[in-house]
Amino acid sequence: MECIFCNIVNHNAEAEIIFEDDEIIAFLDIQPINYGHTLVVPKKHYDNFLTVPQEELSRVIKTVQYIAGAVKRSVKADGFNVISNNGESAGQTVYHFHFHIIPRFADDFTFKPRFKNYTDEGIKEYADKIRSVLSKYKDIYNG
Ligand code: 5GP
Numbered sequence: 001m002e003c004i005f006c007n008i009v010n011h012n013a014e015a016e017i018i019f020e021d022d023e024i025i026a027f028l029d030i031q032p033i034n035y036g037h038t039l040v041v042p043k044k045h046y047d048n049f050l051t052v053p054q055e056e057l058s059r060v061i062k063t064v065q066y067i068a069g070a071v072k073r074s075v076k077a078d079g080f081n082v083i084s085n086n087g088e089s090a091g092q093t094v095y096h097f098h099f100h101i102i103p104r105f106a107d108d109f110t111f112k113p114r115f116k117n118y119t120d121e122g123i124k125e126y127a128d129k130i131r132s133v134l135s136k137y138k139d140i141y142n143g
């Protein structure tokens with residue numbers, strides 16, 4: 001299947017590349033939320049966050065940290081978001097795993113919380129469910 005990010009990795013499609021090594025590439029998003037909006041992408045094709053091997057993901061996140069500092073400084077952002085959209089419902093449109101680094105400025109827009117504090121109904125139930133699933137994953141986690 002044709003993948004736009006694989007084409008960028010192979011230099012078969014144009015992109016404003018800001019970083020590249022043997023395993024990772026970072027380039028500006030073509031439809032930036034704010035100036036400096038950057039995508040950090042492993043060169044190997046993995047569909048999403050869950051299918052990237054742990055060691056490779058570690059290298060990607062280290063690169064995200066390195067690049068985020070540079071992006072923040074270069075556009076004089078007040079802050080930034082590091083996000084990964086996974087699945088259509090979460091807004092994923094390119095099925096080649098990537099992190100977004102989105103520079104943020106005071107009052108540019110807001111994410112509204114669903115709950116305001118832990119007394120809200122359901123919070124404990126969700127925490128228990130997550131803890132229960134995590135305990136089943138223990139063996140595959142070697143962080
Ligand atoms: P997603 O929605 O999958 O989390 O993020 C995909 C991102 O890739 C979007 O923000 C979109 O603007 C960006 N994008 C899609 N096609 C291209 C392209 O050809 N070049 C660049 N630089 N960015 C792209």
Ligand code: ZN
Binds near residue numbers: 007045046
């Ligand atoms: Zn790809």
